[in-house]
Amino acid sequence: MESKWYEEGLKFSCKQCGNCCSGQPGYVWVSPQEIESIENHLQDNDIPHYSRYLRRIGQRFSLVERDNGDCIFLRRGEDGLALCAINKVKPQQCKAWPFWNDLLENKKSWDEEASKCPGMNSGRLYSFTEIEDFRKQDQD
Numbered sequence: 001m002e003s004k005w006y007e008e009g010l011k012f013s014c015k016q017c018g019n020c021c022s023g024q025p026g027y028v029w030v031s032p033q034e035i036e037s038i039e040n041h042l043q044d045n046d047i048p049h050y051s052r053y054l055r056r057i058g059q060r061f062s063l064v065e066r067d068n069g070d071c072i073f074l075r076r077g078e079d080g081l082a083l084c085a086i087n088k089v090k091p092q093q094c095k096a097w098p099f100w101n102d103l104l105e106n107k108k109s110w111d112e113e114a115s116k117c118p119g120m121n122s123g124r125l126y127s128f129t130e131i132e133d134f135r136k137q138d139q140d
């Protein structure tokens with residue numbers, strides 16, 4: 001089997017800057033099961049219901065972004081740190097960040113993204129096997 005450039009693993013620990021949940025437009029895909037979990041989470045935690053947090057793209061659904069590019073579920077604490085209103089039930093795509101197929105294609109793609117995400121290349125070391133598990137779940 002061909003060896004991968006991240007065979008020794010990669011470091012990542014989120015610094016809660018919020019860059020990955022804001023800025024450039026994009027899609028956060030949510031499956032029917034994930035939508036159900038989000039609905040339950042909003043109800044169980046008495047979080048004000050977001051009447052329009054989903055948008056239909058073809059046959060799939062994606063989370064809505066605000067006009068400034070923020071994810072609809074992005075919140076800021078008093079300390080300015082980013083918080084996710086649905087952290088416990090966030091979509092797999094968010095859980096897998098930054099171990100996405102397109103970022104792992106080569107070291108250049110990874111390092112380019114790392115210039116925007118201060119959590120990449122620092123903190124916890126993820127093993128090759130853990131990274132490959134994330135990749136298997138990447139739908140795009």
Ligand code: SF4
Nearest residue numbers: 014015018020117119
């Ligand atoms: S850009 Fe990186 S450090 Fe900032 S919130 Fe996203 S994952 Fe965390």
